[in-house]
Amino acid sequence: MKKLFKCTVCGFIGEGESAPEKCPKCGAPAEKFEELSSEAAAKVYRSDKTNVIHMEVIALADKIIKLSLEGIEDDLDPNCVITFEKAIDEAWTMKQRCKAELAGHMKVGKW
Ligand SMILES: [Zn+2]
Structure with a gap:
């Protein structure tokens, strides 16, 4: 299971090894993402x-x-x-x- 990162601005959830550089939905930077726990993922x-x-x-x-x-x-x-x-x-x-x-x-x- 890959890691999931949620944008705290718009709720977009990205998949990968690290948070996206920029939110594909709202354009927020990587530091606005938080990694989901394994239960949440x-x-x-x-x-x-x-x-x-x-x-x-x-x-x-x-x-x-x-x-x-x-x-x-x-x-x-x-x-x-x-x-x-x-x-x-x-x-x-x-x-x-x-x-x-x-x-x-x-x-x-x-x-
Ligand atoms: Zn976003």
Whole structure:
């Protein structure tokens, strides 16, 4: 497991033998980075796959919303419109549930 260094300015986490010279996100210098403990680093690595899955579910739910809007616009019959409206509601809930989970992960260092 490589060492992880967290930017104390923006939260970016870099991987390597030492802190990056400059934060790729906010440009802060190396001295603004702190090395994560092995426990904290293990949390970041352990949660990476699950976080990516949540983000993919969010992207798919977003696609359902966009397709459903197209379906509503197509307006074949009233039941289609109702079905697409329900799909939008359900996809929104799915998206927000995953976002809430990710926000929880961020608060406890699983990010
Ligand atoms: Zn930064």
